[in-house]
Amino acid sequence: MSKKNNPVKDIDKLSHLFNQINEPIVCVKCSDEFTSGQTDSKSLQDYSKFDVGFTNRGFQIWCRRHNVNVCHFKFGDKQPEADFRCLEKRK
Ligand SMILES: [Zn+2]
Secondary structure (H helix, E strand, C coil): CCHHHCHHHHHHHCHHHCCCCCCCCCCHHHHHHHHCCCCCCCCHHHHCCEEEEECCCEEEEEECCCCEEEEEEECCCCCCCCCCCCCCCCC
């Protein structure tokens, strides 16, 4: 088998396309409501309703529940690297 077609090594190189989030970004209002027990949601992740997308300035996370900005990244002059490939682990 050639090095080029080794699926195990190839998947190691793509591990960043699986969920690697270790510091979630949260809406402060959603977080306050969840932690004070004002919701029936099992997790803050389930309670949050975000829109995410590109803007003229950069990239924005918007809370649909509270209609507020959660975070707006500014890219500046340099185009960031983005990878839109969608991988699923075999079951
Ligand atoms: Zn919110």
